[in-house]
């Protein structure tokens with residue numbers, strides 16, 4: 001049967017992300033019933049969570065300030081009880097009142113060294129939350145939790161589908177899921193985000209578990225949030241220690257895996273090493289541009305820098321910097337971690353010059369690593385790229401127009417579903433260590449990860465180049481499609497073959 005594609009006036013993110021699925025399904029003549037099973041998620045959970053926010057100090061506008069010129073400064077002894085937020089507001093914790101000497105006029109207060117603020121009373125707030133469980137034929141649902149203001153059902157469907165393909169490509173016994181909360185985390189305190197996390201897991205308690213669905217960190221979530229999720233899930237359990245595998249990406253001191261924090265970036269670098277090796281080259285001396293300087297971007301940049309590559313440009317949500325001699329990555333990391341740098345941004349880094357977003361993509365380099373959000377490499381961006389390869393560390397960073405331009409311009413592509421599979425692969429190792437009550441060394445984790453990524457990269461390379469072979473590391477003969485195909489379609493063909501085997505051998509439940 002010829003695979004069908006949904007054509008409409010404007011494609012959704014999900015429809016766009018499924019294009020490679022339909023291409024690969026056509027190519028390998030995917031079993032029609034398997035195709036139906038994989039076209040839509042198993043479950044789409046959409047729900048709401050509420051929290052009570054704390055009182056805030058909101059900066060006055062320039063016009064308002066004039067009216068309070070003569071307002072004396074208040075003295076706040078417990079200064080740390082005024083929690084600064086990245087959006088410029090301060091959260092007013094009650095202990096700030098201890099031994100304080102406050103002067104208020106019309107609800108306005110002057111805080112020494114910070115300026116004039118209006119006190120805004122805390123209020124209940126409601127957030128939309130999602131968990132999309134896409135497919136579990138290969139094992140428990142698995143996928144990250146994103147806290148971001150621009151999330152939607154459509155986006156999470158695309159990301160959950162991506163996880164299904166990725167776990168199959170990584171050949172780990174998991175399915176795919178994704179979820180999160182529509183929230184701008186920069187506008188909330190640590191405690192408020194803890195409450196969001198507690199409510200999120202409270203509502204999901206019956207829908208997740210170490211053998212059911214295993215969340216992990218994604219954009220704006222981290223090991224601290226994973227710890228809160230684990231606590232909430234295991235709270236009151238008869239054997240809480242047996243359920244530590246309910247989330248991955250935890251701190252190593254509470255059951256996280258060594259190497260997990262850098263695993264996604266490390267996986268990207270293993271892919272790039274293979275890409276260079278097939279060309280008879282090495283990564284030392286290669287010039288790299290990195291978009292996104294969070295978990296994945298920093299790890300990729302740090303590892304490549306240590307290997308002798310030159311990071312010549314970095315972009316994040318707030319700015320772009322470039323240095324053709326190579327950015328001192330440890331110095332950039334210290335800049336981002338500085339106590340005054342609440343947005344943790346690269347902006348203002350003294351060791352590089354500022355460049356515009358457009359110029360960033362046109363920098364002279366061999367490697368581009370998009371490691372921020374989806375849709376960054378549009379057709380226009382792809383037209384301007386000077387690089388030889390795009391390594392998709394982010395999920396879905398290239399639009400279909402961008403994809404076409406990369407193909408036309410013969411720029412190599414390492415597709416996201418293998419390029420950023422290092423994170424979920426080490427999540428699997430973390431889950432295994434939790435179930436076995438073991439703790440592996442970083443070297444052990446990285447050895448396994450390297451073999452896994454390089455073996456699956458090799459299979460995708462062979463499908464793409466139509467060179468089926470058996471090597472000491474892998475056997476790609478079973479997956480050949482009899483013609484050369486682009487790497488994204490090749491990766492998808494591998495995923496679909498592995499998923500299809502479960503349906504065909506185990507049968508469909510009735």
Ligand code: NAD
Nearest residue numbers: 219220264292293294295296316317371372394395420423
């Ligand atoms: P993060 O929140 O740690 O970092 C995101 C980075 O992207 C930040 O530096 C932010 O400033 C930047 N950014 C946001 N919007 C931007 C914009 N419009 N332009 C430029 N930069 C922008 O997130 P992360 O965990 O590093 O994830 C990054 C990407 O990698 C996401 O697509 C995520 O789905 C994917 N991913 C992450 C993991 C993981 O283990 N964390 C695993 C697989 C895939």
